[in-house]
Amino acid sequence: MFEDLQPAPADKILALIGLYRADPRTNKVDLGVGVYKDRDGKTPVMRAVREAEKRLLNSQDTKTYLGLAGDAGFNAVMAKLAFGPGADMTRIRAAQAPGGSGALRLVAELLKRTRADATVWLSDPTWPNHMPVMRAAGLQIREYPYFDAASGFVRFDDMLAALLTAERGDVVLLHGCCHNPTGANLDAAQWQAVTDLVVERGLLPFVDIAYQGFGDGLEADALGLRLLAAKVPEMVVASSCSKNFAVYRDRVGAAMVLARDSAQADVAMSQMLSAARAMYSMPPDHGAAAVRIVLEDASLRADWEAELEEMRLRMLRLRVQFAEALRRQSNSDRFDFVASHRGMFSRLGLTEGQVERLRAEHGVYMVGDSRINVAGLPEDGMDDLAKAIVSVLD
Ligand SMILES: Cc1ncc(COP(=O)(O)O)c(C=O)c1O
Structure with a gap:
């Protein structure tokens, strides 16, 4: 064999x-x-996570199935953490996923179901797992220039020039903050310019936010994502709790969609869950439950x-x-x-x-x-x- x-x-x-x-x-x-x-x-293990785990151990009286979307409370707090308290939650849906990697794959599967021939544009360079995950979902890949090794800064003009050649309906994967591997990030004006470009050209932003709170602070690190969310009709997000909650091995992440309206958001969510069903069925509970307890409790x-x-x-x-x-x-x-x-x-x-x-x-x-x-x-x-x-x- x-x-x-x-x-x-x-x-x-x-x-x-x-x-x-x-x-x-x-x-x-x-x-x-x-x-x-x-x-x-x-x-x-972070202090608040350890305390949340203790509470979980004391209060949990069943481990029966939760469902394809995982912990609903977790999904709600994760959407708020990324999109901000002022976001229009009627257009947003979130599905718990096995880590940021699982969230990326879930979003990729959704993209394949909705735009089978779309191209996903990745920064050059990017996190080495982006390409295999997108390919595994059957998506095509192109790259946009991103980093100037000599100066250590973003090649922003080259990046925009490349994205101007993208076809309407193509997907642009952007690191929400703390670019991996380069450490070079877009500033607020550059995020604004990217937002204008994706709106004008009809591109779909795909934000991978795996380090929220590691760069300029929890809120500041979501600035680009939120600028986009305020302007674009649709976007997709993969977030990870591996780093900012230090729950690496527990596999905690969320796949999120911002749709044109609530009905389309429901359809997109149902497609993500059907994709999850065929890959791993349900996400692991423990880490996400601990994260939910931390985010819902003011002192934790x-x-x-x-x-x-x-x-x-x-x-x-x-x-x-x-x-x-x-x-x-x-x-x-x-x-x-x-x-x-x-x-x-x-x-x-x-x-x-x-x-x-x-x-x-x-x-x-x-x-x-x-x-x-x-x-x-x-x-x-x-x-x-x-x-x-x-x-x-x-
Ligand atoms: C850019 C980026 N996205 C996503 C992830 C996903 O991490 P995990 O699947 O461990 O949550 C990582 C982890 O290194 C990353 O660097």
Whole structure:
């Protein structure tokens, strides 16, 4: 049966984790894997989530099926978190999904059912899983230019020029905030320009928001999504709680639709649920229930927001310290962009060879495209790290 099968290519980031673990050097630095880490390199369960889990354990008296959309309360609070308290909820529907990845796939399945020949435009570069997920749903892919490796900024004019060539009805996938892998994001004026363009050209925005609260704050990080929602007749959203609630393994996310009216929203939701039925039937409950408890309870929510803010500010501080160390060690402003990037990642603009030398000669691990996880930066070893990076530059 399986004799003609070739092994699937190894996931590069997972392979990097294996190499890091096997490295006996005590001063090794892990800037690879995409999870938030505290000063001690740990990814703790958040305080409010732990408390919500305790309440869940004490109050839950059945584990019978919830239904294809999962936890209705969770779906309502997730829609508000993304679209904001002022959104027109009559046009919005949300379906709980297994993580942001599951939400992306669910939205992709909906797109396939409604616009089978549509093209999904992805940023170049983008999160490596976007392409396989869209392809798995049978959608066609094109890319728009996004990142200028030399300056560390968004190639905004090139991005707009490419999107102007999209066909009416094409889908534009946008990172809601904290672009992965680059860390370079659209500002408010650029979001406005993108909004105008998608309205004018009849494109469907597809916002992937996986890091809300990791960039400029919970509300600020949803600015682009909300600018779009205020103007476009229709849009789709995939959100993830993996990072901002630190519930990575519990698989918590939501697929959302903003439709022209309530009746169309109901139809789109029913199609998403029928797609879910054929893939995994129902999403896992535990993590989403914990998130719902946190978001519905004023004091747990305040505590979650406070802890999330501590994480966000830690990443910002590390960005500034790292940019300063690189400035000192390189005697140049080449890496200043690291401080203005937002979210958990920045792409440094190093070659694969330089990245490999950093690993082999200095025990510094980052993804081959030179993406670093800012949360992994060593607070007490910034200059050593910057020195190592500068030493492989030529
Ligand atoms: C841009 C982006 N979208 C979606 C996800 C989905 O994450 P998960 O499926 O773990 O919730 C990630 C995770 O790394 C991501 O970086």
